[in-house]
Amino acid sequence: MPGDLHTHTTFSDGSTPVAKLPFLARCAGMTHLAISDHDSIRSVRYAYSNPVQEGVHLIPATELTAYDYERGHRVHILCYWPDDCAPLADFAALMAERRYQAVLQSCRELEDLCPQFKTGEALEFARDSGTLYKAHVMRVLWQYGLADGMYNQVYRSLFGLKPVRGKILHTPKYETVDTVLDLIRACRGVAVLAHPSVYKSMPLARELIAAGRLDGVEIDHPRNTPEDREELLRLAQQNGLIVTGGTDFHGMNANNPRPVGAFYTADDQLQRIEAAARARKK
Numbered sequence: 001m002p003g004d005l006h007t008h009t010t011f012s013d014g015s016t017p018v019a020k021l022p023f024l025a026r027c028a029g030m031t032h033l034a035i036s037d038h039d040s041i042r043s044v045r046y047a048y049s050n051p052v053q054e055g056v057h058l059i060p061a062t063e064l065t066a067y068d069y070e071r072g073h074r075v076h077i078l079c080y081w082p083d084d085c086a087p088l089a090d091f092a093a094l095m096a097e098r099r100y101q102a103v104l105q106s107c108r109e110l111e112d113l114c115p116q117f118k119t120g121e122a123l124e125f126a127r128d129s130g131t132l133y134k135a136h137v138m139r140v141l142w143q144y145g146l147a148d149g150m151y152n153q154v155y156r157s158l159f160g161l162k163p164v165r166g167k168i169l170h171t172p173k174y175e176t177v178d179t180v181l182d183l184i185r186a187c188r189g190v191a192v193l194a195h196p197s198v199y200k201s202m203p204l205a206r207e208l209i210a211a212g213r214l215d216g217v218e219i220d221h222p223r224n225t226p227e228d229r230e231e232l233l234r235l236a237q238q239n240g241l242i243v244t245g246g247t248d249f250h251g252m253n254a255n256n257p258r259p260v261g262a263f264y265t266a267d268d269q270l271q272r273i274e275a276a277a278r279a280r281k282k
Contacts, residue, residue: 002264003032005059005273006078006194006218006246008253010128011046012037013135015251017128018046021260022053028261032270034061034246036078039095041088042130048084059273062088063194064184065095067174073199075177078218078244081277082189091175091183096131098172103132106168110137110158113167116144134159135253151255177204181213188280190273192216192244196232197224209235215276220245220263222256242272 007021008014016024018035025033033056037043040062047058059080066075082088107119117140125136138155141147147154159166175183184191193214196205198221208214218224219232220243236243244265247258265273 001031005034007249011042013133022056024260026054034059036061041092066177066180076194078192079189082187102170109168195221216242
């Protein structure tokens with residue numbers, strides 16, 4: 001039976017509390033669910049503490065952020081079944097602090113530009129995450145009618161990167177792709193490159209696949225292009241990689257909200273993920 005292996009909650013930049021997602025997954029006919037919050041050990045620990053909820057099997061997961069310094073863009077790598085270990089906890093704490101300081105500086109500057117905005121309200125939205133995201137800032141603006149949605153023109157004017165840098169953009173330092181892949185291996189997790197089309201990561205995908213650095217690739221994702229899906233499927237078949245899918249659910253914190261289960265991973269691929277993790281933990 002299928003599983004949605006890419007979802008986010010209030011543990012990171014999603015709007016939905018974590019305990020609600022298994023119910024949503026069950027309603028969508030999912031038997032498995034990965035709550036894969038950004039750079040978070042909270043989502044990993046939640047799944048280990050609640051292996052079955054609402055009749056849905058929870059897969060411990062997190063979506064780790066790296067940076068491709070050669071090509072100049074972020075990279076997301078999904079990590080399934082990692083150990084709840086010190087290296088992962090340390091990485092999560094490091095990224096939480098870096099993200100908090102970057103977005104806090106943005107908040108201070110936004111308070112000068114927009115008297116209606118108060119940092120404390122963004123922190124209230126962020127209370128479950130242990131850090132601060134741009135999504136929390138946008139929720140404050142949106143609720144007062146000061147933004148045209150979550151990630152539209154107002155967002156680009158404040159936080160955009162290209163072609164014009166946003167007025168208050170501050171970005172945390174990210175670790176290299178190799179560093180993050182080494183972390184996943186140290187945690188005995190299963191590494192899957194997330195949505196390669198989103199950050200124009202196909203050149204990197206080809207490179208990592210050729211080097212044998214990935215266990216799988218995420219193909220069934222709402223923002224992957226048809227051309228990239230076709231190539232990724234071919235590369236996965238040629239290299240024996242796991243093929244995953246997920247909705248990238250963020251609740252209302254999205255331009256085009258999609259329900260849990262709209263994109264998913266097939267049963268045989270779920271079995272391959274579990275088998276790979278089990279073999280790694282022997």
